[in-house]
Amino acid sequence: MTFEQDKRRLMAAGTPSDGDNLTGMSMDFDAYLFMSELFAHVEVRRTGDPDCLLVATCTAAPGATPTSVAEGLVDVWLRHLQYHHRSAHRLRQDAQKVYLDVVTLMSAGGIYVTGLIEAGWKRDGGDGPVVG
Template sequence: MDLLQFHRMRTAIQGSASPGRDTDLESVEQSLRDLLLRSGVFEDVEVGHTDDPDQLVIALCTFNPLVAEAEVARRLETIWRDRVSYPFWEAHALHVESEHVEFQAASRYSSRGHYVTVHLVAQKAPIPAQRVAVD
């Protein structure tokens, strides 16, 4: 889904539901943090939450420089779809560039339940410099 379509869907869900409470957001935060760290792809993971309805849960991380951006995007989608999002409804969009993957998502708990939104930015970790031998 492209970002424009996603933003339209996110706006629609925001108009028909309330944002999650702090405890809801903290649960999503914890799940996202744990899954990113356990994936073996992501490092330097920082996850928190805000009052901004467009990005209630925010995350910043780096990814292994040996992993292609397309694979990073696939992993993020799988983590979100299979383990983090609510089963009732979800939508997400990705923006992939060289050394950078941006993931935006929204999910609703039930037909009368709350929603959460996520904005995650993953940047390629730098490759450590080789040490030069000193004679």
């Protein structure tokens, strides 16, 4: 089963998170990603779109490699952010960033959270992300 199929199945089994719960998850994304020490900057925003409720944009810390960032994102997701009932994730990478698409369901018939965590690298001149 693909990530998109898993995501649709989990979304159909619950309702989108909102209010205080989504605020709490947003705060958790911010705190746990920053505490990983892989990132010099983390920004989390709510989208209002049930297909991707949260987007976290991270700037990798100096010396962080694409491999360490990818492994770190998955570790933070699995250890600290996903609900324990059910979840799925997909790791992607291009020449500029590492991406982690996520979905998690609190309980059967409960709330779900969907999101995207993207991590990039700041150029020396500060004009955008680059892997390296």
